[in-house]
Amino acid sequence: MKRVLIVEDNEKNMYLMNFILSNKNYEVIKAETGEKGVELAIKERPDLILMDIMLPGIDGYETTKRIREREAGGKVPIIAITSCAMTGDREKVMAAGCTGYIEKPIDPETFIPEIEKYL
Amino acid sequence: MKCLINKTNVFLLFSFLLLFPHVGLCQTKITNNLELTTAEKVFLAEHTPIRIGIMNNWPPLNYVDENGKPAGIGVGYFEALNKKLGGSLVLEPAPFQENYEKVKNKQLDALMDITPKPDREAFFKFTKPYLAVPHVIVGRKEGPYFSSEKDLTAKTVALEKGYYNITYFRQNYPEVKIKEYNSTGDALDAVSRGEADAYAGNRAVAIYLIEKEIINNLQLQGRLGIPPSELTIGARNDWPMLVVILDKALRAISESEREAINAHYVKSRYEPWFASKQFWTVVLLSIGIVVLIGLLSLIWTRSLRRLVELKTKELTREISERKLANERLKASEEKYRTLFETANDAILLIRQDCFVDCNTRTLALFGCRREQIIGASFYKFSPPLQPDGRRSEEKALEKIKLALTDGPQYFEWEHCRLDGTSFAAEVNLSRLLLGDEVLLLAIVRDITERKLAAEREMELVKVRELDRMKSLFIASMSHELRTPLNSIIGFTGILVQGMAGELNDEQKKQLGMVKGSARHLLTLINDVIDVSKIEAEKIQLSIDEFNLSDTVINIKETFQTALEEKGDQLTLDIPEKLMIKSDERRIKQIVMNLVSNAIKFMGKGEITIRAGIKQDQVEVSVCDSGYGIQAENLPKLFKQFSRIFTDGQPQQEGTGLGLYLSQKLAKILGGVIKAESEFKKGSIFTVILPVEYKGGSE
Numbered sequence: 057m058k059r060v061l062i063v064e065d066n067e068k069n070m071y072l073m074n075f076i077l078s079n080k081n082y083e084v085i086k087a088e089t090g091e092k093g094v095e096l097a098i099k100e101r102p103d104l105i106l107m108d109i110m111l112p113g114i115d116g117y118e119t120t121k122r123i124r125e126r127e128a129g130g131k132v133p134i135i136a137i138t139s140c141a142m143t144g145d146r147e148k149v150m151a152a153g154c155t156g157y158i159e160k161p162i163d164p165e166t167f168i169p170e171i172e173k174y175l
Numbered sequence: 176m177k178c179l180i181n182k183t184n185v186f187l188l189f190s191f192l193l194l195f196p197h198v199g200l201c202q203t204k205i206t207n208n209l210e211l212t213t214a215e216k217v218f219l220a221e222h223t224p225i226r227i228g229i230m231n232n233w234p235p236l237n238y239v240d241e242n243g244k245p246a247g248i249g250v251g252y253f254e255a256l257n258k259k260l261g262g263s264l265v266l267e268p269a270p271f272q273e274n275y276e277k278v279k280n281k282q283l284d285a286l287m288d289i290t291p292k293p294d295r296e297a298f299f300k301f302t303k304p305y306l307a308v309p310h311v312i313v314g315r316k317e318g319p320y321f322s323s324e325k326d327l328t329a330k331t332v333a334l335e336k337g338y339y340n341i342t343y344f345r346q347n348y349p350e351v352k353i354k355e356y357n358s359t360g361d362a363l364d365a366v367s368r369g370e371a372d373a374y375a376g377n378r379a380v381a382i383y384l385i386e387k388e389i390i391n392n393l394q395l396q397g398r399l400g401i402p403p404s405e406l407t408i409g410a411r412n413d414w415p416m417l418v419v420i421l422d423k424a425l426r427a428i429s430e431s432e433r434e435a436i437n438a439h440y441v442k443s444r445y446e447p448w449f450a451s452k453q454f455w456t457v458v459l460l461s462i463g464i465v466v467l468i469g470l471l472s473l474i475w476t477r478s479l480r481r482l483v484e485l486k487t488k489e490l491t492r493e494i495s496e497r498k499l500a501n502e503r504l505k506a507s508e509e510k511y512r513t514l515f516e517t518a519n520d521a522i523l524l525i526r527q528d529c530f531v532d533c534n535t536r537t538l539a540l541f542g543c544r545r546e547q548i549i550g551a552s553f554y555k556f557s558p559p560l561q562p563d564g565r566r567s568e569e570k571a572l573e574k575i576k577l578a579l580t581d582g583p584q585y586f587e588w589e590h591c592r593l594d595g596t597s598f599a600a601e602v603n604l605s606r607l608l609l610g611d612e613v614l615l616l617a618i619v620r621d622i623t624e625r626k627l628a629a630e631r632e633m634e635l636v637k638v639r640e641l642d643r644m645k646s647l648f649i650a651s652m653s654h655e656l657r658t659p660l661n662s663i664i665g666f667t668g669i670l671v672q673g674m675a676g677e678l679n680d681e682q683k684k685q686l687g688m689v690k691g692s693a694r695h696l697l698t699l700i701n702d703v704i705d706v707s708k709i710e711a712e713k714i715q716l717s718i719d720e721f722n723l724s725d726t727v728i729n730i731k732e733t734f735q736t737a738l739e740e741k742g743d744q745l746t747l748d749i750p751e752k753l754m755i756k757s758d759e760r761r762i763k764q765i766v767m768n769l770v771s772n773a774i775k776f777m778g779k780g781e782i783t784i785r786a787g788i789k790q791d792q793v794e795v796s797v798c799d800s801g802y803g804i805q806a807e808n809l810p811k812l813f814k815q816f817s818r819i820f821t822d823g824q825p826q827q828e829g830t831g832l833g834l835y836l837s838q839k840l841a842k843i844l845g846g847v848i849k850a851e852s853e854f855k856k857g858s859i860f861t862v863i864l865p866v867e868y869k870g871g872s873e
Contacts, residue, residue, distance in 0.1 A: 164668035
């Protein structure tokens with residue numbers, strides 16, 4: 057069973073992603089803040105990380121950077137979940153160390169195939 | 176100065192020689208050509224001194240001067256003779272009659288200046304004449320003019336007692352009345368007084384007396400018909416040898432000696448004091464002084480002339496310099512006057528607080544005539560209050576005071592014209608020293624335009640800022656609006672998919688409608704965000720090389736579900752490779768918008784996407800077989816929030832932002848979207864973009 061770490065502060069989004077992933081037999085690890093995300097990413101070593109960008113405290117970019125600094129061994133795919141379809145965001149996201157990105161809103165129909173590209 | 180003295184001395188000596196030529200001449204010819212026989216020499220030796228009488232009161236011929244010395248022409252001859260005869264003669268001055276009697280009685284040996292007459296020959300033996308003096312008529316200047324004896328008929332003539340002329344008139348002109356006087360002087364005096372009409376007699380004597388006595392009313396007139404008086408020396412009749420010796424001596428007097436004697440005495444005939452030392456001293460001194468003055472004046476004149484020349488030169492130079500300076504001044508003045516007059520700022524001169532001069536621009540600026548400005552006070556052309564609320568008069572006086580004490584003042588000022596309109600001005604007020612007078616120079620520039628421009632600029636900046644703020648606000652609001660939409664779309668998606676349990680068809684249909692509406696709302700929000708970003712100038716491009724054909728294929732895939740649902744056909748007419756350099760995401764956004772519109776508005780039909788390169792431009796066109804757009808509506812297509820309703824076409828949901836945004840994006844990428852449409856046949860929307868992005872037009 058693949059393990060996915062979701063770093064998301066919005067409860068409903070967390071629930072939505074958790075529901076879809078659980079429905080498709082993924083083990084979900086939840087982190088509501090960036091700091092928690094970094095901690096769990098190192099401790100739990102998930103197969104994939106879904107990273108919200110707009111977070112309280114340290115944002116998604118910073119969280120990704122810290123994970124990349126501290127992780128040992130192979131790179132874990134980090135998929136940014138961007139809420140605003142901004143051109144500049146894509147570059148920023150990739151520059152911060154993300155592997156890919158999925159734009160909000162999440163469409164349950166296309167969400168799983170998108171994720172599976174990175175697993 | 177030394178040179179001057181020498182010159183003067185030489186000049187004086189020269190003058191002296193000119194005045195006394197006989198001195199030199201007589202001395203040199205003392206003994207020339209007088210040869211006496213032995214008998215004659217013996218005679219002279221035996222009879223020395225030979226006494227010769229002369230008249231003592233018949234000037235200028237013979238007389239005794241004020242010093243008691245004999246003088247006159249006769250004496251001149253006597254002295255010349257005496258020198259030739261070795262000083263054997265002595266002179267005895269006395270009245271003529273007395274001497275005459277003495278010679279008759281052998282008490283004198285000879286008599287000078289006697290005219291040979293038949294009645295005298297009994298007692299005298301005469302030498303040859305040594306002098307001839309003509310006889311003239313003297314009359315009064317205001318009286319009749321007597322040119323000859325005939326004119327004297329019935330007139331009274333004054334004559335000297337015992338003179339021959341009495342006999343002459345009595346014998347030849349008995350009609351002439353004769354009055355006898357003791358001397359020539361008395362006779363002339365009588366004529367002068369009017370006692371007699373005329374005098375007739377020796378010219379030399381007459382001239383001498385008239386001038387000496389200054390008998391101003393007398394003048395020489397005609398000449399007497401008688402021969403001139405021939406003056407001879409009459410010797411006692413028993414001494415014929417003496418006459419021979421005297422004749423020899425007279426002959427021995429050279430012509431030049433005679434001329435010298437005559438000239439000397441005639442020249443000074445009326446100056447009996449001519450021989451006196453004082454006279455010569457005076458004369459010499461006078462001459463000296465005159466010469467000195469002459470020389471000095473000559474030198475002075477010359478130096479004066481030189482000075483004048485120098486001064487003239489200086490003056491000429493000065494005049495030309497002044498002329499030049501004047502011309503320069505004129506040119507300069509003209510230059511500054513022109514500057515003053517053509518300046519585009521009003522320039523005013525202020526004395527105290529009144530205008531004393533201004534240029535033409537001032538008149539235009541203040542909208543008045545010159546005479547309305549000159550003499551007017553500073554605040555006549557200002558409103559009572561300045562924009563800062565201060566009284567114009569008070570503020571103006573303060574500025575003037577500051578300009579005088581602290582240097583130039585630069586401030587804005589509200590001016591008003593006589594017609595009450597006002598204008599904003601920039602005033603440069605400075606102290607000006609003109610001659611001794613302290614004035615103020617005010618340069619007034621109308622800044623109405625500038626202020627308006629600045630205000631416009633400010634407004635523009637404000638509007639832009641507001642616009643930016645609005646766009647930022649909308650962008651951030653839209654973001655907040657999108658977050659809940661994520662849940663709505665996500666969860667409806669889960670439900671429609673049946674992930675949360677099976678739904679019946681009606682439930683599926685309704686949830687599908689919720690999802691559709693949520694998607695529409697999301698598109699709307701996304702478009703608003705994009706428009707806001709564009710307007711807030713926050714759009715960022717990501718330029719890269721890519722294959723546009725792949726992009727178009729990807730777009731077709733995206734719409735596949737929607738097309739199948741509606742039963743429409745989408746055909747692609749594209750080459751395999753269409754490499755361009757631009758922002759793929761934005762181009763995709765544009766084309767998707769065009770395809771989405773086609774699907775939405777054409778009803779059931781066919782869509783064709785064509786793509787190709789023409790020169791350095793790539794064209795992507797989306798053609799549909801829909802209702803078409805009426806020509807009059809074409810210009811409205813790309814307007815913000817504009818919705819077009821075409822006859823027969825069912826109404827569709829829309830944001831009114833799609834084409835506006837697409838056109839904006841196309842322009843940002845340096846291209847454009849063109850719309851062609853044939854009503855009821857279909858529309859073609861073509862995006863034309865540069866193959867390589869080189870900057871946008873917006």
